[in-house]
Amino acid sequence: xxxxxxxxxxxxxxxxxxxxxxxxxxxxxxxxxxxxxxxxxxxxxxxxxxxxxxxxxxxxxxxxxxxxxxxxxxxxxxxxxxxxxxxxxxxxxxxxxxxxxxxxxxxxxxxxxxxxxxxxxxxxxxxxxxxxxxxxxxxxxxxxxxxxxxxxxxxxxxxxxxxxxxxxxxxxxxxxxxxxxxxxxxxxxxxxxxxxxxxxxxxxxxxxxxxxxxxxxxxxxxxxxxxxxxxxxxxxxxxxxxxxxxxxxxxxxxxxxxxxxxxxxxx
Amino acid sequence: xxxxxxxxxxxxxxxxxxxxxxxxxxxxxxxxxxxxxxxxxxxxxxxxxxxxxxxxxxxxxxxxxxxxxxxxxxxxxxxxxxxxxxxxxxxxxxxxxxxxxxxxxxxxxxxxxxxxxxxxxxxxxxxxxxxxxxxxxxxxxxxxxxxxxxxxxxxxxxxxxxxxxxxxxxxxxxxxxxxxxxxxxxxxxxxxxxxxxxxxxxxxxxxxxxxxxxxxxxxxxxxxxxxxxxxxxxxxxxxxxxxxx
Numbered sequence: 001x002x003x004x005x006x007x008x009x010x011x012x013x014x015x016x017x018x019x020x021x022x023x024x025x026x027x028x029x030x031x032x033x034x035x036x037x038x039x040x041x042x043x044x045x046x047x048x049x050x051x052x053x054x055x056x057x058x059x060x061x062x063x064x065x066x067x068x069x070x071x072x073x074x075x076x077x078x079x080x081x082x083x084x085x086x087x088x089x090x091x092x093x094x095x096x097x098x099x100x101x102x103x104x105x106x107x108x109x110x111x112x113x114x115x116x117x118x119x120x121x122x123x124x125x126x127x128x129x130x131x132x133x134x135x136x137x138x139x140x141x142x143x144x145x146x147x148x149x150x151x152x153x154x155x156x157x158x159x160x161x162x163x164x165x166x167x168x169x170x171x172x173x174x175x176x177x178x179x180x181x182x183x184x185x186x187x188x189x190x191x192x193x194x195x196x197x198x199x200x201x202x203x204x205x206x207x208x209x210x211x212x213x214x215x216x217x218x219x220x221x222x223x224x225x226x227x228x229x230x231x232x233x234x235x236x237x238x239x240x241x242x243x244x245x246x247x248x249x250x251x252x253x254x255x256x257x258x259x260x261x262x263x264x265x266x267x
Numbered sequence: 268x269x270x271x272x273x274x275x276x277x278x279x280x281x282x283x284x285x286x287x288x289x290x291x292x293x294x295x296x297x298x299x300x301x302x303x304x305x306x307x308x309x310x311x312x313x314x315x316x317x318x319x320x321x322x323x324x325x326x327x328x329x330x331x332x333x334x335x336x337x338x339x340x341x342x343x344x345x346x347x348x349x350x351x352x353x354x355x356x357x358x359x360x361x362x363x364x365x366x367x368x369x370x371x372x373x374x375x376x377x378x379x380x381x382x383x384x385x386x387x388x389x390x391x392x393x394x395x396x397x398x399x400x401x402x403x404x405x406x407x408x409x410x411x412x413x414x415x416x417x418x419x420x421x422x423x424x425x426x427x428x429x430x431x432x433x434x435x436x437x438x439x440x441x442x443x444x445x446x447x448x449x450x451x452x453x454x455x456x457x458x459x460x461x462x463x464x465x466x467x468x469x470x471x472x473x474x475x476x477x478x479x480x481x482x483x484x485x486x487x488x489x490x491x492x493x494x495x496x497x498x499x500x501x502x503x504x505x506x507x508x509x510x511x512x
Contacts, residue, residue: 169322170358170417174372174424175348184371188362 025250032243042233046224046240053223054244060137060219061206064144068205069198071145072152077182079157090153097150102143103211109143110134110215140212148205155201159194160186192263199256203249210245220244271334273298273428273459274319279328281314281483288314289325290483298427301460303470303491306480307506312463315480316430319461320350333427348376351421355433357413359405359420365392366401369420377424384423391419395449411442415449422453429453431462465510467495479503 035043078090097105114134121129163186171181213222224241228234272295281289288311296302304312317323318330321343330337332346360368369388373379379387392398395415397408405413414434421429431450435443447469454460454473464470470477470491477491479502487500495511498504 164356164358166354166356166358167360170352170354170360171372173320173322173347173350173352174420175344175376176372177344180375184375185360189360192362 021250021254025247025254028243028246028250032247035240035243042231042236043240046227046237047244049227050220050223050241050244053218053220054248056137056217056219057206057209057221058248060140060144060212060217061202061209064141064148064209065202065205067141067145068148068152068201071149073156075149075153076156076160079153080160094150094153097147102147102208103214105147106140106143106211106215109146110136110139113139136212136216136218140209140215140217143215144205144209144212148201152198152201155194155197156190159190159197162193163189195256195260195263199253199260202256203252206249206252207245270297272296273333274461275329275331276315276319277329277331279315279318279325279330281311281318281323281325288483289318291328292480292483292485294478294485296428296459296461298459299457300476301454301458301462301474302476302478303462303464303474304478304480305463305465305467305470305506305510306478306486310480311483312480313432316432316461316463319428319430320347320352322352348424349426350428350430351424351426352430353414353417353421353432353434355436357405357410357417357437359413359417361405364402364404365397365408365416368405368416369423372420373423387423388419391422392416394422394452395419396445409442410438411445414438414442414446418446418449418453428459428461431460431464433463433465435464435466467491467511471495479506481506 036047075090078086081087114132117129117132167185168181171185209219210221212219220241224237228237274296276292276294279289279292292315306312314323318325321337333349335342335346337343337346366385366388370384373384389398392401395418397412397415400408400412435446447466451473474491476488477494478488479486481502487494487498487503495507498507
């Protein structure tokens with residue numbers, strides 16, 4: 001068993017020349033390295049300048065995505081439940097959020113929401129609210145989470161609905177509660193169904209984290225803009241930034257494929 | 268009869284939208300009794316069975332199982348732990364092995380320890396004749412084997428009553444007998460059973476009572492020999508002439 005899986009691993013590794021994904025990654029890494037080695041000025045300078053932006057991009061993406069997974073599940077379960085009022089609220093939430101561009105939502109949370117808080121503070125005479133200043137990263141994570149959880153809830157809903165009714169009935173007939181049946185019977189099967197669309201959501205979120213550059217989050221895109229503004233070399237700057245995004249999304253794609261491979265149903 | 272029935276069904280009505288699926292069904296089942304329900308498709312026999320453990324809600328009437336009325340959420344869960352159910356489509360959990368299928372509810376509902384649950388599961392797998400499949404996944408089993416695992420899974424909860432909803436209808440013909448044999452053994456051990464099935468042979472061999480349902484009502488009930496050989500009602504005769512060849 002161990003031998004066989006190891007062999008198939010090497011086989012896949014050595015078979016890389018036939019796999020367009022590996023080819024692409026090698027090509028991108030090669031270009032990146034070549035640019036940095038052959039022309040450290042400006043490419044190494046750009047990389048060093050935007051390095052902390054990469055960290056912020058990864059941080060914002062990972063934290064938002066973890067929250068999206070949680071909030072999306074809650075909203076998805078509510079939309080499948082018999083709780084009429086909550087279900088109505090959840091449906092309105094999903095429809096409203098999906099109808100507004102993500103960029104507009106991010107701007108709303110960073111600019112409009114704090115001014116609302118300050119107005120409320122003024123009318124109540126609360127100094128703490130009047131002095132409220134938004135934290136860019138926190139507001140960006142909030143905005144991305146609320147936006148993407150609406151889409152994610154639909155992914156969960158479709159995944160749960162794809163599991164045959166008989167599974168829930170069998171679990172309930174054995175005396176399990178609704179939540180026990182969800183936890184132990186339905187969700188473990190639904191996860192395998194929704195993994196590909198969840199992976200897509202992750203990669204889209206990673207790319208859309210660049211939108212947070214307009215609300216003062218010092219992530220990769222914003223750092224790129226700052227470098228361009230200081231250096232006036234747009235071509236090299238955005239070539240570098242594009243390649244860095246490409247490396248991250250390609251790696252994420254592969255991680256998703258690997259998780260899919262690991263969690264598939266044993267035959 | 269003096270004894271208290273273990274299942275008491277009184278004037279139960281059920282509508283699916285405009286369809287009147289159950290039209291005032293009355294039925295008492297006693298401890299240790301095996302009742303087989305037959306009838307044309309759409310007659311409400313599966314719906315009635317599913318009302319007994321409240322997989323289906325009913326609109327009127329009452330059902331009392333082992334002294335517990337089916338009215339509150341706690342009572343429904345209490346009844347479900349007393350009543351095992353076997354489905355036409357087996358409904359095994361495909362992401363779990365056979366052993367895990369049988370242990371899951373024991374662990375989280377009955378709160379049994381892993382070793383205890385597994386010992387019970389293995390004993391039941393021996394009883395249904397497939398202990399060697401314990402570590403296989405459902406997809407690796409034949410239909411007959413899957414249905415026997417489903418029976419073992421229900422029995423692991425120590426139910427007082429077993430409900431069978433067309434347990435052999437989805438099986439290839441050569442696998443029907445192995446499932447019926449398990450059910451026959453269960454009947455001989457004195458398990459209270461309500462079986463929706465058209466397996467006349469099983470009904471003759473195991474049932475104390477056979478019931479014909481049509482259009483949401485019980486048309487006729489009698490010991491199987493009488494119901495199958497000398498039915499009193501025209502509708503019973505008409506149905507049997509299509510089923511018996």
